[in-house]
Amino acid sequence: MDSLTNYLFVSASLFCLGLYGVITRRNAVAVLMGVELILNSANINFVAFARFSGMNMAGHVYALFVIVLAAAEAAVALAIIINIFNNFKTINVDDVSQLRQ
Amino acid sequence: MITGNIITDFCLLILFLPVVAFAINIFIGKRLPRQGDWVSVGAILITLVLSLSMLMNMFMNWDPNFSHEVQFSWIDLGAFKIELGFWVDNITIVMLVVVALISSMTHIFSLEYMKGDIRYSRYYAYLGLFTFSMNGIVLANNLISMYIFWELVGVSSYLLIGHWFEKNSAANAATKAFLTNRVGDIGFFIGIMLMFTAIGSFNFQDLFSGISQGMISGQLLTLAGVGIFLGAVGKSAQFPLHIWLPDAMEGPTPVSALMHAATMVAAGVYLTVRLFPLFSPEALLIIAYVGGFTALFAATIAVTQNDIKKVLAYSTVSQLGYMILAVGVGNYVAAFFHLLTHAMFKACLFFGSGSVIHAMHHSLHELNDQDTDPQDMRNMGGFKSKLPITYWTMTIATLTIAGVPFFSGFLSKDAILAGTLAFAKHYPQHFLLPLFGFGAAAITAFYMFRLIFMTFHGEVKMPKVFKGIHESPRAMTFPLILLSSLGFFIFYTLPYFNPFSDHGWFTELIQASDSVVKGNPTAEEIYEGIHHAHYPAMALSLLVASFGIGMSILMYMKKKLSADIWAAKMGFLYKLSLNKYFFDENYNRFLYQPVLKLSQAIAFVDWDLYDKYFINGFGRVTKWLSFLTGRIDYEGLDQKLVDGVGRTAQGFGNQLKNVQTGRLQNYMLFALAGVIVIIVMQTI
Numbered sequence: 001m002d003s004l005t006n007y008l009f010v011s012a013s014l015f016c017l018g019l020y021g022v023i024t025r026r027n028a029v030a031v032l033m034g035v036e037l038i039l040n041s042a043n044i045n046f047v048a049f050a051r052f053s054g055m056n057m058a059g060h061v062y063a064l065f066v067i068v069l070a071a072a073e074a075a076v077a078l079a080i081i082i083n084i085f086n087n088f089k090t091i092n093v094d095d096v097s098q099l100r101q
Numbered sequence: 102m103i104t105g106n107i108i109t110d111f112c113l114l115i116l117f118l119p120v121v122a123f124a125i126n127i128f129i130g131k132r133l134p135r136q137g138d139w140v141s142v143g144a145i146l147i148t149l150v151l152s153l154s155m156l157m158n159m160f161m162n163w164d165p166n167f168s169h170e171v172q173f174s175w176i177d178l179g180a181f182k183i184e185l186g187f188w189v190d191n192i193t194i195v196m197l198v199v200v201a202l203i204s205s206m207t208h209i210f211s212l213e214y215m216k217g218d219i220r221y222s223r224y225y226a227y228l229g230l231f232t233f234s235m236n237g238i239v240l241a242n243n244l245i246s247m248y249i250f251w252e253l254v255g256v257s258s259y260l261l262i263g264h265w266f267e268k269n270s271a272a273n274a275a276t277k278a279f280l281t282n283r284v285g286d287i288g289f290f291i292g293i294m295l296m297f298t299a300i301g302s303f304n305f306q307d308l309f310s311g312i313s314q315g316m317i318s319g320q321l322l323t324l325a326g327v328g329i330f331l332g333a334v335g336k337s338a339q340f341p342l343h344i345w346l347p348d349a350m351e352g353p354t355p356v357s358a359l360m361h362a363a364t365m366v367a368a369g370v371y372l373t374v375r376l377f378p379l380f381s382p383e384a385l386l387i388i389a390y391v392g393g394f395t396a397l398f399a400a401t402i403a404v405t406q407n408d409i410k411k412v413l414a415y416s417t418v419s420q421l422g423y424m425i426l427a428v429g430v431g432n433y434v435a436a437f438f439h440l441l442t443h444a445m446f447k448a449c450l451f452f453g454s455g456s457v458i459h460a461m462h463h464s465l466h467e468l469n470d471q472d473t474d475p476q477d478m479r480n481m482g483g484f485k486s487k488l489p490i491t492y493w494t495m496t497i498a499t500l501t502i503a504g505v506p507f508f509s510g511f512l513s514k515d516a517i518l519a520g521t522l523a524f525a526k527h528y529p530q531h532f533l534l535p536l537f538g539f540g541a542a543a544i545t546a547f548y549m550f551r552l553i554f555m556t557f558h559g560e561v562k563m564p565k566v567f568k569g570i571h572e573s574p575r576a577m578t579f580p581l582i583l584l585s586s587l588g589f590f591i592f593y594t595l596p597y598f599n600p601f602s603d604h605g606w607f608t609e610l611i612q613a614s615d616s617v618v619k620g621n622p623t624a625e626e627i628y629e630g631i632h633h634a635h636y637p638a639m640a641l642s643l644l645v646a647s648f649g650i651g652m653s654i655l656m657y658m659k660k661k662l663s664a665d666i667w668a669a670k671m672g673f674l675y676k677l678s679l680n681k682y683f684f685d686e687n688y689n690r691f692l693y694q695p696v697l698k699l700s701q702a703i704a705f706v707d708w709d710l711y712d713k714y715f716i717n718g719f720g721r722v723t724k725w726l727s728f729l730t731g732r733i734d735y736e737g738l739d740q741k742l743v744d745g746v747g748r749t750a751q752g753f754g755n756q757l758k759n760v761q762t763g764r765l766q767n768y769m770l771f772a773l774a775g776v777i778v779i780i781v782m783q784t785i
Contacts, residue, residue, distance in 0.1 A: 019773065022766070022769060023766050023769055023770050023773070024766070025766075031766070093764065093765060093766060094764055094766075097762065097763030097764055098763065
């Protein structure tokens with residue numbers, strides 16, 4: 001059980017789930033959650049490769065960077081979402097299609 | 102002693118002073134004090150002084166061969182060159198004095214005669230233009246500038262004859278004068294061009310030397326000569342273009358004096374005198390016959406006219422015929438002599454008639470009589486006591502024109518008649534020419550005395566009018582006195598005092614030059630012939646003149662012969678003469694009406710056929726075609742092609758627009774699909 005393939009499999013499933021959430025969700029917050037899933041699937045990959053390829057701590061450090069980045073990204077994205085709500089009174093991304101006009 | 106350059110300056114001043122006066126008067130004349138007449142009078146008096154000083158210089162030089170020519174090039178196109186300039190010789194100087202003198206007298210006379218006229222300053226302006234044009238002709242040394250001034254004379258005469266253009270008859274007379282002159286001018290122009298084509302120059306001297314070298318000869322030379330003469334026929338009112346001159350009486354009387362004595366009709370004679378050497382024998386013969394016939398023919402018309410100015414007008418035509426006749430028989434110096442003497446006495450006669458008409462006019466005006474014709478001699482009679490100065494001056498002028506000894510007309514007429522007599526002696530087949538001359542002389546004496554008797558003698562026809570007749574003011578009598586005194590022989594024969602010979606300064610200073618055409622007699626031969634014919638001619642002319650005067654005295658003074666009975670006896674001839682041989686009527690019937698009909702027919706073809714069908718049809722086809730093109734352009738090209746491109750682009754844009762949903766998630770999906778496609782393609 002303890003093989004790289006399993007981790008990669010979990011990671012890929014998580015990425016697909018995240019991508020699916022980003023593409024299909026109408027709620028902007030849910031889209032953001034999808035993005036978090038994708039980031040975390042990448043994190044699993046970093047850690048798994050670091051563990052099984054005999055690398056040193058570089059993979060773990062990168063995972064930590066990603067978590068920090070994700071926190072910053074979530075802060076910015078939430079700020080954007082709050083602004084969207086202020087402007088459109090909705091956070092449904094389908095309704096926020098002003099670029100089309 | 103005046104040198105060449107100063108003569109040039111004098112000529113320029115003489116030429117241009119009147120035109121300066123013209124320019125001033127035409128533009129600001131009305132605003133000047135006295136409506137600017139002093140500008141014109143001053144200019145013409147300076148011109149007179151300059152001309153007289155040139156005459157004095159001529160006397161001081163006493164050189165028959167004096168000649169001075171200056172020219173400058175006007176148009177220079179390499180091979181084609183036109184030069185204008187002056188040619189001053191003794192003939193020119195005498196003519197300049199004549200023009201300046203008569204013109205000055207006209208200016209002075211008009212001060213009173215035209216007083217209060219509505220277009221007073223314009224009248225003076227035109228007088229200046231007229232004088233300028235005539236001086237241009239006199240000074241010209243080539244055909245082209247002569248032609249230019251020739252036309253200018255035509256224009257000025259048109260303007261002056263039509264001075265009172267409110268009167269229909271005056272406007273018509275002006276047009277008639279102008280158009281009739283144009284007919285002659287066409288001939289003149291053809292003549293000029295024939296000469297130029299053959300010789301390549303317009304200059305008189307070049308023409309003379311070209312002809313003597315034989316560059317143009319035979320029929321062509323005759324044709325060119327007749328063409329040039331045709332110009333003189335028009336201007337000098339010779340048969341058959343004489344019709345304008347009597348009508349030109351519609352102009353103010355001083356203008357008639359100017360026109361008949363110095364400026365207009367003299368131009369034609371001056372031209373033939375100037376160009377005498379280049380006429381071929383055949384052309385000269387035509388000239389002689391035209392002149393001789395005109396002299397007699399016009400005289401017969403003058404006999405029956407009742408309008409005082411009409412008599413004088415036909416008398417001018419007749420006298421001009423004399424001059425032309427003299428040129429034709431080769432005695433052109435006599436023609437010029439008669440031109441000189443005629444200028445004086447005819448101007449005097451016209452001024453006299455002007456004075457009479459002026460008096461009549463004022464008297465009628467006071468009576469408020471609009472219907473009586475102030476120019477009809479039948480309304481006059483007995484004016485001798487009321488108009489003494491006019492009477493005496495006109496009588497002197499009449500004696501002059503009738504050819505009575507001690508007067509200048511006797512000398513000049515005698516010279517002409519001697520010339521014709523000599524010619525007929527030499528060529529007996531042309532016996533008609535002296536007959537014309539002597540016949541006209543007799544009739545001239547007759548009708549001129551008829552004029553005097555009808556106007557000044559006899560019983561008073563209209564006592565009411567007679568009461569209001571007054572002698573004219575001094576500005577009008579002064580020209581009369583001056584010009585009539587110039588009728589005495591002494592002014593032309595100095596320094597000799599023989600009243601029966603024209604030997605004097607004139608014959609010594611103005612000598613005939615030989616014709617340059619082969620076949621013409623030389624000046625010497627002509628002079629010889631005249632010399633031999635001198636005394637017979639004198640005797641004959643005295644005879645015919647006294648016959649004419651005697652008849653006139655019998656008929657109109659003593660009333661021994663009744664003019665009415667004679668008129669009835671002559672019946673048909675009288676009617677012919679009274680109606681001027683029906684010239685105007687016949688011209689109208691056989692010339693104007695057919696031309697009018699022809700032009701109406703042409704107008705019909707042009708307007709009703711050509712314009713209506715061809716031109717308008719062309720227009721319609723064009724309109725139809727452009728309508729079609731418009732359709733194709735608008736509906737085909739614009740609507741389909743141009744708009745089609747636009748619509749296609751718009752359609753594509755509309756389709757592609759749908760791709761841009763504005764939804765982030767769609768874009769993401771597309772990106773994912775793209776990534777998948779790339780991965781799949783890489784794997785394969």
